[in-house]
Amino acid sequence: MAIDQRTFLYLDPGSGGSTKELGPLEHLGGWRMHVAHSVEEAREAIEGQGLRIGVVNLEPGAVDAVSDTIGELSRSARFVQWIGLVPSPEAAFSSSTFARVIAEHFFDYHTLPIDGQRFAVSLGHAVGMSRAVERAADQKWAAAGEEEMVGTSPLMLELFRTLRKVAGSDAPAFIFGESGTGKELAARAIHERSSRRQGPFVAVDCGAIPATLIQSELFGYEKGAFTGASHRKIGRIEAAAGGTVFLDEIGDLPLELQANLLRFLQESTIQRVGGTEQIPVEVRVIAATHKDLDEAVRQGTFRQDLLFRLCVLRVATPPLRDRVEDVEVLAKYFFEQFARDSGRPLTGFTSQALDAMRAYEWPGNVRELINRVRRAIVMCEGKMITPRDLDLGSVLVRGSRTISLDDARSQAERQTIEMALRTASFNMSRAAKTLGVSRVTLYRLMEKHRIAHSVTSASS
Ligand SMILES: Nc1ncnc2c1ncn2[C@@H]1O[C@H](COP(=O)(O)OP(=O)(O)O)[C@@H](O)[C@H]1O
Ligand SMILES: [Mg+2]
Incomplete structure (x- = not known):
């Protein structure tokens, strides 16, 4: 504006x-x-x-x-x-x-x-x-409490303004953004600043619930609806009555359920599985996805009419690489939180660590930043966190030097393998599975990059 x-x-x-x-x-x-x-x-x-x-x-x-x-x-x-x-x-x-x-x-x-x-x-x-x-x-928005959003970049200030406006309305809102950019946090922020803040906030991750269970999760069921339904169960939408229901990863919702959801949005009533009654439910809907739903609509895997209904107010959570200014602010914010809890006498980040964080692309966005800072606090041997503690030892400082594509690929490969190994606590089978290669290939790659088979390699 x-x-x-x-x-x-x-x-x-x-x-x-x-x-x-x-x-x-x-x-x-x-x-x-x-x-x-x-x-x-x-x-x-x-x-x-x-x-x-x-x-x-x-x-x-x-x-x-x-x-x-x-x-x-x-x-x-x-x-x-x-x-x-x-x-x-x-x-x-x-x-x-x-x-x-x-x-x-x-x-x-x-x-x-x-x-x-x-x-x-x-x-x-x-x-x-x-x-x-x-x-x-x-x-006030930038200075954060437990559930608050941190950020001082122009993109975040713009997001805060948008969230404030969206909180002032009761229309369905749709949050687009890559994984880890704070979609759920944004949905909570909207709810907490809306006239519904006294009501419940119920989050449903449509991607995490097996397709066969989603219907009864969302709409509930009556006693005897199916074998094992020994009592009535209230669905998540009904549980959010008077408040907000957050439908996360809505792009993963199977087509049949999209039809049910559309009916709910049109009529503001739900029907429990095995029930006949149309139950009025007064709830605000916020949906989110990291997928390109316009593309899903073209491919016929997402209903266009449902997208229109859900997407009255659009919110986009920007990826971290587009707001480099926030990286330092966020890193220090999470450092303060975790370093205090760790009880270790750490004082902060070296300037090389800050450079490396600014240069890094953050494919996992804020969630990845949190994980790296957390791990760095554990790994750090001195008083200050280094690029190596953050596992960003070989990240190129943007624009400061160039390397060949081969070198870059090799560095990326090494980092990815190291990260997978640490995440899997050096369990070879698990790490190989995450990486999508066989154990034999993993061993060969570790050999090639001279990666040791145990935790000691992390600080060597
Ligand atoms: N701007 C931000 N300030 C503080 N924490 C954030 C911010 N954005 C994301 N986070 C944190 O990052 C993690 C991932 O956020 P989440 O909302 O779950 O992302 P998404 O739903 O987009 O995958 C959460 O722990 C969240 O609290
Ligand atoms: Mg999420």
């Missing part, structure tokens, strides 16, 4: 045409005015053009209405600063309501007829204040 810094909103919910009170706009030093005649129009202008200032008439008889209007707009206009136009200086303090509304909602007020120059100065200050309020809110 392009933010228009030099236009203010003039909100005139009444009959219209009272903008003359502002006098000729030429007096306002280049400021432009956008007139809105209804709350809807105001919302559109604020969201569409990113206007930061709202100007409104404050007739003593209409302050309550103005206060309500601003309240109604507060969701989409969280950073809008309001300036009131007051008929006379006495009017401003003629009643306590008037004074309260000004104190609660207004950045400034001017008495009519306005002094164009002073008014323009006030507009400038209001823009500054709006930015300050927005930044303060971003920092």
